[in-house]
């Protein structure tokens with residue numbers, strides 16, 4: 001009878017966790033995602049969007065090939081505030097040109113290409129912001 005009781009006591013101790021292991025500290029509550037997590041998520045989403053919508057014509061920005069300079073220092077080049085300008089350009093580059101925007105007109109003349117960016121209906125502003133995160137980070141690598 002005695003050995004049985006001893007065993008029972010040990011087992012109850014193990015099951016209730018009353019052995020000598022210290023209890024783990026309570027996790028720190030996280031109210032919002034940190035900026036780093038948001039940026040990493042934005043980068044991945046932007047990369048997927050780029051491959052889907054842009055890569056047919058543009059090499060991905062991180063590929064260090066000699067003639068891939070279009071995305072390098074792009075946001076220093078575009079009219080300020082460049083993030084807002086980029087959003088407008090990707091949404092509808094033709095309407096920028098038609099409104100007399102000098103940068104869009106110069107680009108179009110330089111490349112002599114009939115293509116117009118028109119992602120107003122297929123991408124949200126938040127999608128385009130993710131593209132900005134992706135391009136800024138990838139082009140600086």
Ligand code: HEC
Nearest residue numbers: 053054056057058070090107108111112113115117119131
């Ligand atoms: C069908 C081909 C094509 C697709 C798809 C395309 N582009 Fe372009 N992109 C061009 C061409 C051509 C130019 C040169 C400017 C012009 O001809 O108007 C250009 C110019 C640009 C510029 C201006 C660069 C500078 O020097 O200021 C940016 C930024 C850009 N594209 C981003 C994108 C992004 C982001 C996507 C995807 C959402 C995309 N493009 C999709 C063909 C394309």
